Structure formats: C-alpha cells, structure tokens
Amino acid sequence: MNGPGTITDALIAAASSDRGIRAIEHDGRSLLLSYNTLLSESLRVAGALHARGLVPGDRVALVVPEVGEFIRAFFGITAAGLVPVPLCPPAQAGDLPTFARQSRHILVASRASAVVTSEDVAPLLDVSGIDGLAVLTIESLRGGPAIAVPTRVPLNAPALLQFTSGSTAAPKGVVLTHANLHANATAIAGPRGLDARPTDIGVSWLPLYHDMGLIGMLLSAVYTCVDTIVMSPVLFLKRPTAWLEAISTYRGTVSFAPNFAYELCLRRVKPSQIDALDLSSWRLAGCGAEPIRPDTLRAFAERFARAGFRASSFVASYGLAEHSLAVAFGRDGIHEDAVDAQQLVHHSIAVPSANGSTRVVRLVGCGHALPGHELKIVDDEGRTLPERHLGSILARGPSVMQGYFEDPVATAVALRDGWLHTGDLGYLADGQLFVCGRTKDLIIRQGRKYHPPDLESAIADLPGVRSSGVVVFGISRIDEPDEVVAVLEARASIASDGVVEQARRRVRETAGLELDRVVVTPPGTIPRTTSGKVRRAETRDRYLAGTLEK
Amino acid sequence: MLELVGELEDHFKIAVPLNDMTHIRTVAQVVAEVRSLVTAEERPA
Numbered sequence: 001m002n003g004p005g006t007i008t009d010a011l012i013a014a015a016s017s018d019r020g021i022r023a024i025e026h027d028g029r030s031l032l033l034s035y036n037t038l039l040s041e042s043l044r045v046a047g048a049l050h051a052r053g054l055v056p057g058d059r060v061a062l063v064v065p066e067v068g069e070f071i072r073a074f075f076g077i078t079a080a081g082l083v084p085v086p087l088c089p090p091a092q093a094g095d096l097p098t099f100a101r102q103s104r105h106i107l108v109a110s111r112a113s114a115v116v117t118s119e120d121v122a123p124l125l126d127v128s129g130i131d132g133l134a135v136l137t138i139e140s141l142r143g144g145p146a147i148a149v150p151t152r153v154p155l156n157a158p159a160l161l162q163f164t165s166g167s168t169a170a171p172k173g174v175v176l177t178h179a180n181l182h183a184n185a186t187a188i189a190g191p192r193g194l195d196a197r198p199t200d201i202g203v204s205w206l207p208l209y210h211d212m213g214l215i216g217m218l219l220s221a222v223y224t225c226v227d228t229i230v231m232s233p234v235l236f237l238k239r240p241t242a243w244l245e246a247i248s249t250y251r252g253t254v255s256f257a258p259n260f261a262y263e264l265c266l267r268r269v270k271p272s273q274i275d276a277l278d279l280s281s282w283r284l285a286g287c288g289a290e291p292i293r294p295d296t297l298r299a300f301a302e303r304f305a306r307a308g309f310r311a312s313s314f315v316a317s318y319g320l321a322e323h324s325l326a327v328a329f330g331r332d333g334i335h336e337d338a339v340d341a342q343q344l345v346h347h348s349i350a351v352p353s354a355n356g357s358t359r360v361v362r363l364v365g366c367g368h369a370l371p372g373h374e375l376k377i378v379d380d381e382g383r384t385l386p387e388r389h390l391g392s393i394l395a396r397g398p399s400v401m402q403g404y405f406e407d408p409v410a411t412a413v414a415l416r417d418g419w420l421h422t423g424d425l426g427y428l429a430d431g432q433l434f435v436c437g438r439t440k441d442l443i444i445r446q447g448r449k450y451h452p453p454d455l456e457s458a459i460a461d462l463p464g465v466r467s468s469g470v471v472v473f474g475i476s477r478i479d480e481p482d483e484v485v486a487v488l489e490a491r492a493s494i495a496s497d498g499v500v501e502q503a504r505r506r507v508r509e510t511a512g513l514e515l516d517r518v519v520v521t522p523p524g525t526i527p528r529t530t531s532g533k534v535r536r537a538e539t540r541d542r543y544l545a546g547t548l549e550k
Numbered sequence: 551m552l553e554l555v556g557e558l559e560d561h562f563k564i565a566v567p568l569n570d571m572t573h574i575r576t577v578a579q580v581v582a583e584v585r586s587l588v589t590a591e592e593r594p595a
Contacts, residue, residue, distance in 0.1 A: 027565050065568055090572045091552075099572065120569050234568065238556030268553070 006178040007078045007159055007219065008042075008150040010185075014225040015039040021221070023068035024246065026091075026234035031068045035222065038075055044144035045076020046151065052134060054113055056081030056151050059161055061107055061115040062209075063125070065089035067232050069138045070208050071218065073116045076141065078159070081151030085110045085161040085173070086209035090124050091234055095509060100126040102171075106163050107133060110173055110405065116141065155179040161405055162211055162321050173405030174321045181215060183398035184324035185223040187370035188216065193329055194254060194284055194315070196220075201281075202228035203252035205236035205243050205261075212289050215325040216256055240264045241273045248277045248307075256286030256317070259293050262300045280308030286329075288317035290444050292364040294336050318366035318435050322420055324399040328367040328375065328433045335365035337434055348390035350427045350434065365432040373397030376419075377428055385427075390436055393426045394419040441536055443474035443484055443513075450474075450513055452536060455486070459503045464491050466523045472507075472515075473540040483516045487539055487548065489523045496520040521549055554580075562588050 005013070020034035033041075054060065060082045064070040070086075077084045087106055093099035104126045107115060114134040117125065127133055153159075159178040163171040189196035202221045206213030208230070221228035229246050236243045244265065247255055287297060301311035316330040339350040341361045353360040369375040376384050377391040385391045400420045403411035414421055426435040443450040455472040459465070469489030474482050486507070490499050500518040507515050525548060527535040542548040551574075555566050558580070564587040574580055 026568055091568050093572075095575065096572050124569070124572070234552060237552035238559065 004155055004179065004182050006153060006155065006157075007075070007181065007222070010182075010219075010223045011035060011039050011042065011075055011079075012150070014222050017225050019225055019227045021071060021218075022227075022229045022250070023066075023071060024229065024231040024235065024242075025066055025068070026232040026238070028235065028242075033068060033071065035225070038071065039079075040146070041072050041142065042075035042079040043148075043150065044146040045072060045138075045141045046080035047145045047147040048141040048143065049077065049080045049082060049114070049136075050147060050151075051145065052114070052136065054080065054082055054134075056153055057083065057157070058113040059083045059085050059110050061085040061087055061103075061110060061112040063087040063089055063103060063115060063117045063121055064138055065091060065118065065121065065232075065234075067208065067230050069118060071230065072142065073138045074208070074214075074218075077116065079150040080147070081153045081157075083158045083161055085112055085163070086214060087115075087163075088207070088209050090121060092207065093512070095512075096124060098509070098512065099124060104130070106171065106173075109171075110161055110163070153178065155182070158402070160214075162214075164321055172407055172410055175402040175405050176324055177402060180324045180399055180401065181219060182223070183372065184215065184326055185220045187372065187399065188220050188326050188329075189224045190371055192368065192371050193326065196224045196226065197253075198226065200224070200226045200253045201250055202226060203231070203243070203247045203250060203255040204228065205231040205233050205246075206256065207233045210289075211321045211325045212256060212258075212319075216286075216319075236261070237264075240268045241270075244269065244273075244277050244279065244304075244307075247279055247282050251281040253281055254284045254286070255282060256284075256288065256315075258289040259287055259296055260290065262287065262296050266296070266299055266303060274304060274307050277304070277307040279304055280310075282309060282313055284315050284331075285309070285313040286315045286317050288319060288366075292316050292334075292366075294334055294362050294364055297334050316364045316366045318424075318433060320422055320424075322401045322414060322422070323395050323397075324401070326370065326399075327373070327395055327422075328369055330365045330367035330432065335432065337363045337365060337429060339363065344390065344436070350388045350390060350429065350436075363434045363436060365429070365434055367433065368431050369395075369433075370397070370399075373399060375428070375433060377426060387428050387430070390425060390427045393422045393424045393433070393435070395422060396420065441473065443472075443482070445474075445482060445484070445513065450484075455507050455513065458509075459486065459488070459506045462488075462499060462502050462506070464499060465489065466491070469523060469526060471526055471534050471536050471539045473536055473543075475540065475544065484513065485517045485519065485540075485543060486515050487519045487521060487526060487543065489525055490520050492522065519543070519548070525549055558584055562591075564588060564591055 014035035023031045060077045087103050090099040116136050119137050155178045160176045162174045204217035208214050312333040314334050318328045319326040338353045338360045340353045343349050343351040374396045376394050379391050396419050452472045456470045460470045466489040471487045503518050527538045
C-alpha cells in the first residue's frame, strides 16, 4: 500500500496496474471494470457533476441499485472533491413507503446538494420541498465532460458521510475523512489485520451503502490494489449459492459476511450444489456486523469441508461505522471462550467454566486492537477494568470518526476524552477482545440495527392501545436467534388477536422487522418513571421474570 | 421476500425486475406478477 492519500489517490495508484473490479448484478450480468477504466469513467462523472454547479465539499447522496453504476458514481463523486452519502436502494429497504421515508430523512439531514440515482429509482424518491436538491441520474452523468485531473482535497477533508444503519427514523451521519479511511484500510491490510497479499482476490455481496461492503471490501481492494468481485446483495439473498460460486469460480481468497449469511448457506445451498464448489482458495472467511454464533460457523465448516473449506479460515471481526469500520480481527479460526454463565450474568466477570459445567456461555474472540489503535474496557464510572471484567468497549486511534454530522450532542456522547464510546459491552482476555452485547436497548437482526423508539412509534396509535403504552425490546440469546418482543397496553374491550396482527403488520411495514412476540396487557402494566416515561429495561426484566402483569 | 423471489425465478424460469419487488405486498400480487412474467417469457420474440 502507498503512503497516506485520498480515495482518488488510491484509485490513481491502482489504475497503473492491470487489476480491477468485476461487478455482478442482481440478475447475474457481469461487468469487468479495470481500475484504469474506472478512473477514466470517474473523471467523466466528476466533470458532469462540476458542470452542474457542484463544488468540492458538497454532499452528494447516492442511491443506485446496480453495482457497476454505484461504483462509477461513487468514485466520480469522490474525484470531483464531493462527499458521497450512500443510501439504501428500494429493493433492500423493504417497501416503497419505507424507502421514501428513510431516503428523505437522510437527504434532509445530510443537507445534500444533489442525489445521484438511476432512471428507475428517481421517481420513487420523495424530494418534495427539499430546497436546493438536484436529482441527477447516473445515466446523464456518464457522458462527462471529463475533468483532466481529479480535484485535490486535503487528507483531513470529509471523504464519506456514512449514515448508521437501522430501521430508522433518525439515523446519524458519521463523518469520516480521507485520513480516517486510509488509516483503517492500512490497518485492515496490515500484518495484524488481514495480511493482504498482491495475489488476493476479494469476493463480496455486502451492500455498498453499508460500511462493511463499501470500506471493508470495495475501498480496501482499491487501497491494496487487488482484484475484487462485487456482487449485488439482492442476488445473494435470492440465491446464496451465488456467493460461494463466485468464490469458487474466481478463486476468491477474502470474503466477509455477517453470521446470518453463513446460516442462509446452511439452509439454502443443496448438497448437489456443494459438490460443484471448490472453496479451497478461501483463506479468510470473515464474520462480523452482528453477533457471531460459534455453532453456525462450526456447522458451516463441517458442511462445506467437502468443498475444500477450512475452519481455520474463519476471521471473527468487530467494528463499527464510527471507527471507519474495523476495530479488531481474530485470525486463524474461531477462538471460543467458554465462561461461567452465572458469573458473567450476575457479576460481569468472564470466569472460564469448570469442566463439565452446563451453565456455560461461549463467546468468540475478535482479536487484538489494530496497530496504531487502542482498546480498553471501562466500568460505568469510566475506570479501566482488568482483564476478564465485562464493561463498555472504548476505542482510540486514527480510524475514529470526526463526529456525527451537525449533531454536537450525539458527538459529545460518543467521543469523550479522545475515546470513542462504542456502546458495546465486552471484555479482554490476553488482550483479545470478546464482545458480549450491545447498548442496552439496541436490537440487531441480520446486521440491521433497530431502535426501539422507532418501532414503538409505528404501533403507538393503534386503535384501543393506550397512548404511550407501548414498549419494544430485544432479548439477546446466546444459543438461538435474538427475540424481539412488543408489550402493548390495550383496553379490555379490544380483541387482542386483532391488535397483535396489526402491530406485527405495522412493524413489518415500517421497519421490515418481524416481531417474535406481541404481549397485550391491561393499562398500567408497563413500569414508568415519575415523569411518565416508560422504563424499557425494567419492562424487559419483568417480562423475563414472568412478573409483567403482577 | 428475496428468498421467495429467488425460488419463483428458478421454478418458473423468469427474472423479476428489481424495482417490481418493491410494489408487491400481497399473495395475489405475487401471482399476478409471476403470471405476467411467464406470459411475457412464452410470447414469441
């Protein structure tokens, strides 16, 4: 990897090689874009953006479902000195109202000067009344005119405004500079990261509007100048075997995915399809973005061993958008720590379990802090905790974001005394990070983060439901999928079956999330503060204890 | 939803356009979409 540079510097360096990106679309169409061609096309898109009056530093939203077009647009925006703001396209947002609402929120919150989209998606955007926002199609930008050289921007200039994933009525914009991205990409590629090699070939189906796909797989490939295959997430979700076929066909060496992707392969890939695969080239099979379940990975390794897959290829990873992406990698297979469940739950200490104990929690090690970065675990008072004591995970280093876009309050909560408060819980053992949970209320499913207030507001006005008598929470399970529960206070005259069905439908439609349980209770059941706010954690505790209605 | 689309595409040998998926909300709409795509596929070029 070259010295510190911007995203465009990295593309210019890669353009002198014979390597590039193969984009595979949702319908299987495949397009090879050499880095040299990509640079030329980026300069045309950049020129077209300048010709429309956009100036360096302007934020440009990007909602393009086609992989190849997204990549062209992204690097074009960057080459113009503009700041890309990736958005989730409609097919992955769940339904059109959800897409229109979420994209509108980000367009407004980012104060974007333009949104680059496709001719198909443009009519689906709700941009009414957003002053100064230009809607541009990628098709209209590809003709240029090209600029001769990319627009120079300093390393400390914003490179990316990454909105945190979620349901979500109010995702926050994470501001990352070129220096942040270079620091993280360098650490990822380095010997204590993935130890990238010139012969590596990345394969990814991860969404490009998400940090793991965009930074982890696309930008890292450009920074390290390796070939990479970028597949549509829609294709993977329709046919999980397409991911494994791409690794097999193109001799992929590095590919990351959340735990659910490995589960989906176990469920959907048929034995006859496994027989046709050769996964022996896959040296780094990353897992992250949601809780890692050792049972899933063990089952995957066993099932796909006959295709040449090695369990030692697994790389458990931990990261978050506020840290550009990666915080730590656990290399050379899954490192499990079997700890005493009672000690962990009641005393927040990860004590290795005694042989034969049945009350065991198995956690996966995510490795050590990346070079130039630091990790520590603190208690509620901010005191550093010794090894094997559970506390809040804090991170420090050059990958940490500048802050949340135009949100000083949220920034002050996340960044304190130079440390990023991740909101996640974990412990260190021999310096290795074990992640145990997350911020008390956040619900994570299939890599998506759901904020309970958003889900509650979706069902709070159902007929018969008491105003503000709704609580949604997640229950994290060690050995089975997390459970999402809604508790509703409803009048006795209301048919509970009808309320349950309506609540499920509202949450499904607004957030694309399935509620596992809907509990209808009499008014007055949900505990509240003296000012009338619901106590979510206490409601969850009472539900788990079976005392909610007592 | 996308799992279902994949199964339908494989079974009926059709390709569901990307943005059509976002309009589908009911089983009846799924049936109508598949019928329409199968008919288009069978129509001589």
